[in-house]
Amino acid sequence: MSKLPVGYLRWALVIALTAIISCVGTWAVLTYTAPTPGPTTPTTIHLKAAWIYVGPIGDYGWTHAHDVGRRYVDALYPWLETYYVESVKEANCPGVIDQLVAQGYTVIFTTSFGFMDATLDAAKKYPNVIFFHCSGYKRWDNMGTYFAEFYQLYYLNGLMAGALTKTGKAGYVAAHPIPEVIRHINAFAIGFAEVAEQRYARGELPNPPEVHVVWIYEWYNPAKAREAAESLITKGCDVLAFTEDSPTVVTVCEEHYKRGEPIYTFAHYSPMYAYGPDVVVSGQLVHWEVIYADIIAKIASGVYTTENLKAVDYWWMLHEGAVELGCNYSMPINPKFEAPLKSVTVVDKLTNETMTVYDLVFLRLEQMKDETPHVQVISGGEITWLTPNVTFDPFMGPLYDQDGNLRVPAGERLGHDELWTMMWFVKWVIGTIPT
Secondary structure (H helix, E strand, C coil), X not given: CCCCCHHHHHHHHHHHHHHHHHCHHHXXXXXXXXCCCCCCCCCCCCEEEEEEXXXXXXXXXXXXXXXXXXXXHHHHCCCEEEEEECCCCHHHHHHHHHHHHHCCCCEEEECCHXXXXXXXXXXXXXXXXXXXXXXXXXXXXXXXXECECCHXXXXXXXXXXXXXXXXXXXXXXXXXXXXHHHHHHHHHHHHHHHHHHHHHHXXXXXXXXXXXXXXXXXXXXXXXXXXXXXXXXXXXXXXXXXXXXXXXXXXXXXXXHHCCCCCEEEEEECCCHHHCCXXXXXXXXXXXXXXXXXXXXXXXXXXXXXXXXXXXXXXXXXXXXXXXXXXXXXXXXXXXXXHHXXXXXXXXXXXXXXXXXXXXXXXXXXXXXXXXXXXXXXXXCEEEEECCCCCCCCCECXXXXXXXXXXXXXXXXXXXXXXXXXXXXXXXXXXXXXC
């Protein structure tokens, strides 16, 4: 094959990238399906990228979802060679990076918050390698950061949980006490309380809304997740959410349902409808392939280099197509729960209009999907986040913490930096944040 001009290559990749982003909706598949390969590029271009995972690719949660994204871009770009290392402990991350660099990988993705410092050290040690760290905040000239943010979806799941609870108590199985998990707990609690408070005021619930939290201090530990779920159920929680990288909580809820004890839950990161068709209401699903396709194309086209990543920070949500509401792809709500959600009415706090919870969920979904709640501005190599006016965001005030302190006044909302460093619970949460 004759060598194409560099300018042609870059434009071809930019055009391909534009097409990819515009077709995000077509990427949702029930099981992994290889995409049509991207544009042919010169044989002199060969990019080697590696992924480091904190859990096994079979966890069917966090790591599984990342690996679906890896396999997608591997099939999409014929000039891309990919590799992964799974179940890497934080202490072993530096050694794994050394091995990958020695094997010739020039792009390395580290996919756990706990890998952040090891990735930063490696970026300084290997200035000719491009690094991207998921969920962290430290960057370097050759190290960017990225994350697919779920707080909007946790809020929507909270609305549904508030409609389905019979006790007024929801539970949350939480991995580690870091800002990511805390803002997700808070978003879920805000949605839960929005519905459950109105139901309690009407006499439909025996208790005002409470969201009980149990920490397990692991991202992937099915045994601890099961124990935590059972303890929450014992406390009277009849709807559970979780941050743990397996479908264990779903399995526990399905087991209780089959014993005549309905406990409802939500999918996390990957589709989990098959694990609990009687109990999985909806969930938060990720499309890492959207972010990985963008990053890889920009590296190959020369947009991203080893010298300009200090101000590259992806924080993509509904608007960018990086996340999706659902218990299965293209199934935002389990059909079994449509009637129950349509039977509960609430007053929309923005318009004072009475509507069903089912309609409120889709109204809020479209409101959040249509607008960008956090806008990134780069100036002088530094990132500044703006908080533009939007129709709705879960973290609009007034919001109070557990001690009754006003954290977000009426008419204001939390911005990126406040959410990214959040270490406090809203008033409806029962539990503490370990220090």
